[in-house]
Amino acid sequence: MASSSTSSIHKSFTYDVFLSFGGKDTRTNFVDHLYHALQDRNIRTYKDDEEINKGNRINDELMESIEASKYFIIVFSKSYASSSWCLDELVKVMDCHKTTKHTAYPVFYDVEPTEVRKQSGEVGEAFARHEKEEAAGKWRKALKEAADLAGWELKNTAGGHEAKCIRQIVEKVSLELRSINVHIDKNLVGMETRVNDILSSLETASDDVRMIGIKGIGGGGKTTLARAVFNNISYQFEGKSFVDKVREVSNASSSGLKLLQNQILSNVLNNHGNNVGSVSEGKNMMSWMIGGKKSLIVLDDVDHVEQLEALAGDPSWFKPGSRIIITTRDEQVLIAHGVKSIHNVNLLSEEEAIWLFSRHAFGKEIPIEGYKELSGQVVCYAAGLPLTIKVLGSFLCGKSKLEWKEALARLETIPLKETQKKLELSYTSLDDDYKEMFLDVATILKGWTKHSTIEALESCGFHPRIGLRVLEQKSLITVDNYECIGMHDHLEEMGRNIVRSSHPPNKHSRLWDRKEIEDILANDLGTEATRCIKFCGGRLDPEIFMKGLRKMNELRFLDAEAREWNRGINKLIPNFLDALEFLCCDWKLNKFSPHFPNSLQYLRWNGYPFRSLPKTFHANNLVSLCMDFSDIVQLWEGGERKAEFLTSSNSFNSVGQS
Secondary structure: OOOOOOOOOOOOEEEEEEEEEEEEHHHHHHHHHHHHHHOOOOOOOHHHHHHHHOOOOOOHHHHHHHHHHEEEEEEOOOOOOHHHHHHHHHHHHHHHHHHOOOEEEEEEOOHHHHHHHOOOHHHHHHHHHOOOOOHHHHHHHHHHHHHHHOOEEEEHHHHHHHHHHHHHHHHHHHHHHHHOOOOOOOOOOOOHHHHHHHHHHOOOOOOOEEEEEEEEEOOOOOOHHHHHHHHHHHHHHOOOEEEHHHHHHHHHHHHHHHHHHHHHHHHHHHOOOOOOOOOOHHHHHHHHHOOOOOEEEEEEOOOOHHHHHHHHOOOOOOOOOEEEEEOOOHHHHHHHHHEEEEOOOOOHHHHHHHHHHHHHOOOOOOOOOHHHHHHHHEEEEEEHHHHHHHHHHHHHOOOHHHHHHHHHHHHHOOOHHHHHHHHHHHHHHHHHHHHHHHHHHHHHHOOOOOHHHHHHHHHHHOOHHHHHHHHHHHHOOEEEEEEEEHHHHHHHHHHHHHHOOOOOHOOOOOOOHHHHHHHHHHHHOOOOOOOOOOEEOOOOOHHHHHHOOOOOOOOOEEEEEEEEHHHOOOOOOOOOHHHHHHHHHHHHHOOOOOOOOOOOOOOEEEOOOOEEEEOOOOOOOOEEEEEOOOOOOEOOOOEEEHOOOOOOOOOOOOOOOO
């Protein structure tokens, strides 16, 4: 895993900084310390005795290296002007500085700026040996021009402390590099607002140690956001580390967490020699080794609190001003670690989604002529998920309209593999009972109120209050302002595909597709595999429907509503044929004895067309019963009449054995 850099080198340059200095009085002290301080900040720095390759002509390589550097730091010392080599180098540096691409900064080490400007004092003595040389004039001019630049005079900077002066130089260069290199990728849509939201919580000017969390659905842009924030502010920190794929690496092997601990130590300390022997040893090493540097650490895709304990165990590990950013799908991980500031990643708006998709599909901000409607269909399918938008944009790039239409038609039955794989990670980490609740929501309960969802799940033996909270914390469901249960379309699609996988419809644990249900019940294909049915909007004959339930002996949940069953007081009969159908159906129902499996725990039948519950239905397991707008007049034939039990809405709930 590669270290993250403070600056990404400007495309035109090989080096960030070129150091120009006289050898004997600064090479092994000030310049050496400055060189390593720049390197420690991941600022690529050219220093001749470090970079010149044996066998090359020194002059040619030096000149090329000057041209290939963005910034020049000229360290003037007493012996600098004694070297014609340094003076030739200075002429080249100043020629480059006069262009808009390069910038030079002087550092006056044990000499006065005026000595360099006028070649007086010890600088003048050193320069005296060159008075008769042909190049003396241009050397004098270069010295004067360099001395007139803004820079640092050691004796008047930070009280003459070399270390503090070096720190100021490094900070200045870091800031300059940031202004060139730190930017938000043009393909990242809507990122500026999201980045600023995170920055407002980080408050990098504050001197405390702060941890913040970024939480959201898989593929929703958490990593992209964290990376954008990291690139935006990393220059402000002495040590930094962006740790990718924490979940994947830590779970891949027993040494995963040790590898990640070693990565952070190496990145922050710029020392690749650390060798963490155990997770416990790694905690100890981190707690006393990284506390000396103001650090920025991103822990991306965390899924267990143990990972945070190993990689960011306690604020006391870090120097004041440090910031730790954690991305996860599971809010509970952040809560358990004491993270107070938690941000939900907002999915893309329709406008942002169109922009992002167009960048990947067409290389521009809007769809090309003739593809606007198709692009809208793709964006509608993606439902604001950046991963899906980017994958589809790249896939459809350059393809014909016919190919687009085929791809969209395929997505109706075969979901996008990349998206599904990403989303399934959250599902597979759930306990078994939470998995079952997730599948119930994905196939049946999405859109229900939280109260009704809890009632339904409780009736089936679950503990839904904590279960729904877990699903919400793991970004698998949402609860809106109206207390309704929601779920991203791709998560719903994923859940339904899990139920459908490798089984014919009649062996699915849950049935929700109207056509499949009608086919199974009409052809008497029911099996004990079915646990839940949600039937809405069909016109299946009630007699066929009831007969089809006979083989579903393990059915625990039935939610049924069909147009022709709604014959209560709100029923509208638009014409004579509907009225005739209504009367014929009424006659048939009086001749038919309905059936319910005794395994039922939750029964909701909107417009139940029979006068009573089946005689064979013992309801030993029934916990919740709702019969809105039904024709029922008594619970069981020969039993108590419904008027004594029902509310004005013709429903009753939480009915046990009567």
